Amino acid sequence: MDIHKLIKPLVQKNDSKIVLYVADGLGGLPQAPGGKTELETAQTPHLDKLAREGVLGGSIPVAPGISPGSGPGHLGLFGYDPVEYLIGRGALEATGIGFELQEGDVAIRANFCTLDSGGNISDRRAGRIPSEESAPIAIRLRDVKIPGVTVFVEPVKEHRFVVVLRPDDAKGFGGEVADTDPQATGVPPLAAKALDPSSERTAEVCNEFIKQVRVLLKDEPKANCCTLRGITGKPSIPSFEDVYGLKAAAIAVYPMYKGLASLVGMDVIGDASTLDDQMAVLKDAWNDYDFFFIHFKYTDSTGEDGNFDSKVKRTEEYDSGVPKIMHLQPDVLISTGDHSTPAMLASHSWHPVPTLLWAKHCRSDGAQSFGEQQCLTGGLGQFEAKHLMTLAMANAGRLAKFGA
Amino acid sequence: MDIHKLIKPLVQKNDSKIVLYVADGLGGLPQAPGGKTELETAQTPHLDKLAREGVLGGSIPVAPGISPGSGPGHLGLFGYDPVEYLIGRGALEATGIGFELQEGDVAIRANFCTLDSGGNISDRRAGRIPSEESAPIAIRLRDVKIPGVTVFVEPVKEHRFVVVLRPDDAKGFGGEVADTDPQATGVPPLAAKALDPSSERTAEVCNEFIKQVRVLLKDEPKANCCTLRGITGKPSIPSFEDVYGLKAAAIAVYPMYKGLASLVGMDVIGDASTLDDQMAVLKDAWNDYDFFFIHFKYTDSTGEDGNFDSKVKRTEEYDSGVPKIMHLQPDVLISTGDHSTPAMLASHSWHPVPTLLWAKHCRSDGAQSFGEQQCLTGGLGQFEAKHLMTLAMANAGRLAKFGA
Numbered sequence: 001m002d003i004h005k006l007i008k009p010l011v012q013k014n015d016s017k018i019v020l021y022v023a024d025g026l027g028g029l030p031q032a033p034g035g036k037t038e039l040e041t042a043q044t045p046h047l048d049k050l051a052r053e054g055v056l057g058g059s060i061p062v063a064p065g066i067s068p069g070s071g072p073g074h075l076g077l078f079g080y081d082p083v084e085y086l087i088g089r090g091a092l093e094a095t096g097i098g099f100e101l102q103e104g105d106v107a108i109r110a111n112f113c114t115l116d117s118g119g120n121i122s123d124r125r126a127g128r129i130p131s132e133e134s135a136p137i138a139i140r141l142r143d144v145k146i147p148g149v150t151v152f153v154e155p156v157k158e159h160r161f162v163v164v165l166r167p168d169d170a171k172g173f174g175g176e177v178a179d180t181d182p183q184a185t186g187v188p189p190l191a192a193k194a195l196d197p198s199s200e201r202t203a204e205v206c207n208e209f210i211k212q213v214r215v216l217l218k219d220e221p222k223a224n225c226c227t228l229r230g231i232t233g234k235p236s237i238p239s240f241e242d243v244y245g246l247k248a249a250a251i252a253v254y255p256m257y258k259g260l261a262s263l264v265g266m267d268v269i270g271d272a273s274t275l276d277d278q279m280a281v282l283k284d285a286w287n288d289y290d291f292f293f294i295h296f297k298y299t300d301s302t303g304e305d306g307n308f309d310s311k312v313k314r315t316e317e318y319d320s321g322v323p324k325i326m327h328l329q330p331d332v333l334i335s336t337g338d339h340s341t342p343a344m345l346a347s348h349s350w351h352p353v354p355t356l357l358w359a360k361h362c363r364s365d366g367a368q369s370f371g372e373q374q375c376l377t378g379g380l381g382q383f384e385a386k387h388l389m390t391l392a393m394a395n396a397g398r399l400a401k402f403g404a
Numbered sequence: 405m406d407i408h409k410l411i412k413p414l415v416q417k418n419d420s421k422i423v424l425y426v427a428d429g430l431g432g433l434p435q436a437p438g439g440k441t442e443l444e445t446a447q448t449p450h451l452d453k454l455a456r457e458g459v460l461g462g463s464i465p466v467a468p469g470i471s472p473g474s475g476p477g478h479l480g481l482f483g484y485d486p487v488e489y490l491i492g493r494g495a496l497e498a499t500g501i502g503f504e505l506q507e508g509d510v511a512i513r514a515n516f517c518t519l520d521s522g523g524n525i526s527d528r529r530a531g532r533i534p535s536e537e538s539a540p541i542a543i544r545l546r547d548v549k550i551p552g553v554t555v556f557v558e559p560v561k562e563h564r565f566v567v568v569l570r571p572d573d574a575k576g577f578g579g580e581v582a583d584t585d586p587q588a589t590g591v592p593p594l595a596a597k598a599l600d601p602s603s604e605r606t607a608e609v610c611n612e613f614i615k616q617v618r619v620l621l622k623d624e625p626k627a628n629c630c631t632l633r634g635i636t637g638k639p640s641i642p643s644f645e646d647v648y649g650l651k652a653a654a655i656a657v658y659p660m661y662k663g664l665a666s667l668v669g670m671d672v673i674g675d676a677s678t679l680d681d682q683m684a685v686l687k688d689a690w691n692d693y694d695f696f697f698i699h700f701k702y703t704d705s706t707g708e709d710g711n712f713d714s715k716v717k718r719t720e721e722y723d724s725g726v727p728k729i730m731h732l733q734p735d736v737l738i739s740t741g742d743h744s745t746p747a748m749l750a751s752h753s754w755h756p757v758p759t760l761l762w763a764k765h766c767r768s769d770g771a772q773s774f775g776e777q778q779c780l781t782g783g784l785g786q787f788e789a790k791h792l793m794t795l796a797m798a799n800a801g802r803l804a805k806f807g808a
Contacts, residue, residue: 390469
């Protein structure tokens with residue numbers, strides 16, 4: 001089912017406010033069978049109060065058993081089918097460092113590599129060159145000049161950097177070019193090869209880029225060449241305003257989440273570095289937007305670290321933000337995660353994400369607190385994350401009846 | 405997934421009886437958070453008994469967050485994907501007044517309007533002309549004669565009437581013609597314009613119809629012209645018998661629901677005006693059909709009125725019909741609604757609809773009564789309404805194994 005096709009004709013505007021308060025990697029696992037998860041262990045009085053008034057459920061980010069990355073995890077929460085709307089690796093890498101892609105751009109993940117005197121790759125990661133050495137080298141690559149194209153080069157970490165090609169031609173570049181990394185040593189890098197006719201020029205520009213890189217870096221002992229991977233155009237995603245008629249703002253600390261929000265056309269607002277900052281930005285912008293996406297990172301990072309106790313503490317910090325949101329009297333508040341990150345797994349996982357929807361007419365389900373166990377019998381059941389925005393819109397009175 | 409494609413090869417016949425007992429708008433909301441819904445408040449001893457023996461769940465009419473009209477709501481219950489099988493506005497309006505559309509017909513919602521002396525619309529609704537004035541004028545339009553076409557005109561209410569064009573040509577008319585209502589005053593009505601080649605003749609006939617209307621009504625002070633909207637063919641829906649191999653009867657009081665049942669090829673039987681009448685019709689026809697759809701309207705109309713207590717009373721009336729059905733010993737009884745109509749919202753809503761399936765081998769779930777809360781932990785879980793007929797067929801022993 002194409003949910004956007006279903007929803008778009010039903011959208012009606014009003015002055016309601018919707019807040020999507022995301023604790024990245026919220027869902028967890030107990031340390032021993034029968035025990036409590038991180039969320040169930042945490043003292044979360046504010047979320048528990050909302051759970052009593054609201055409705056709970058389990059959000060399945062992509063499909064049962066699928067552990068998503070941040071890209072599909074957030075696209076699902078934003079109401080986009082994460083299997084249909086794929087963000088190419090290059091575009092995701094550029095987005096992740098806060099680079100704002102434009103229509104027609106091509107984004108590329110590049111790796112420094114070492115070529116031997118015969119022109120064959122001797123090290124695919126240039127000896128895992130440290131960031132402090134690689135960043136200045138990446139910046140030197142800004143000297144590459146290709147007629148008709150603006151070339152952006154941004155250091156990332158160690159041997160990794162990002163290249164964005166922006167053609168002067170308004171038609172833009174095709175984004176279908178194969179990787180130049182041969183995935184082997186003792187052989188030369190591959191030439192960039194277009195996978196469709198509209199990407200012929202993109203491939204030529206990629207080859208010209210590498211040619212100039214080899215000249216610029218010919219005296220480097222380790223990073224004397226690079227390979228290009230994940231070559232992709234800006235993903236073609238209908239904007240949040242177009243689909244939902246919502247003026248939307250994103251309040252995040254980390255570039256990746258700002259980038260994901262900007263890919264769907266949200267305004268990235270404020271310059272917060274703490275949750276308190278984020279809440280201050282929210283308050284200041286409250287009258288200017290219909291929808292707010294607030295991203296809290298540390299429930300994921302502590303989960304990734306495998307640190308159960310830290311994740312509990314960070315969950316409590318997340319809970320402490322709730323009264324500041326509720327003080328502004330939103331019409332709909334959703335608390336959820338983009339995926340589970342159980343400390344016991346120290347990684348993203350496939351488990352349904354505890355989800356709480358609070359609104360005046362949400363039909364509450366008798367839950368007394370917010371946790372994985374309570375979500376199992378919640379009134380939202382288990383549902384694909386992509387339906388959450390439709391529920392938010394309905395609860396905000398922003399969807400007309402379908403059919404007569 | 406195309407459920408019909410899946411089911412059709414599996415259908416096997418037997419002498420079981422299935423009853424789909426629909427309380428329109430059944431689901432509700434408590435008057436205050438934590439309180440009881442209309443269904444939970446009502447004394448429903450007969451449904452509660454079935455709940456103890458049967459299995460409960462929550463039916464999602466179309467998709468999470470979508471509030472359906474009666475058309476998509478019922479198509480879902482009949483096992484048709486309500487997004488795939490759309491009923492055009494003209495066809496639904498004709499259906500709603502009990503007009504039986506045939507293959508090849510084109511149905512149109514028409515509005516009387518007022519033209520000024522310059523031929524511009526001065527009132528798009530002819531001064532909201534009262535029904536007692538407009539009905540005789542609509543009937544006069546039956547004098548329109550167009551070669552090769554039978555023209556039906558039926559009054560509806562105030563400025564609204566229905567036109568059905570039935571071509572002599574067995575190929576029928578295309579139903580893709582744009583509205584002639586310019587949605588503005590001070591401008592002339594639009595000419596009917598075909599949106600595809602097969603609808604060219606339809607558009608010509610529409611324009612000829614309007615031309616004759618202007619002559620017939622030239623002396624009317626208010627309703628001296630009309631606009632045509634929602635011009636649509638009969639929806640192409642595979643019949644109930646074709647999909648399920650069921651000989652099906654509909655027992656309804658209101659034309660809309662008779663019409664919806666006839667669109668999927670059910671026989672509309674009896675001439676009931678009360679629930680007692682409907683049960684008498686059911687009893688009389690018991691041996692003649694495999695499947696019975698019984699429609700009870702008043703749980704919806706009281707909900708639409710925002711009258712919680714009346715909806716409770718009407719729910720109790722609905723419950724009183726249960727023993728009369730059970731006395732006939734059906735093999736499968738389903739009690740559900742086409743959508744929720746909480747009195748608190750005084751409108752159709754998106755909330756899952758309480759659903760009860762009773763059959764010998766339904767695997768009951770320990771529920772002690774029938775209500776929204778009990779349905780949350782019911783054995784059917786939350787499911788899209790379109791799957792309900794497959795469950796009915798399975799419980800009736802009418803579906804063979806899929807694959808070896």
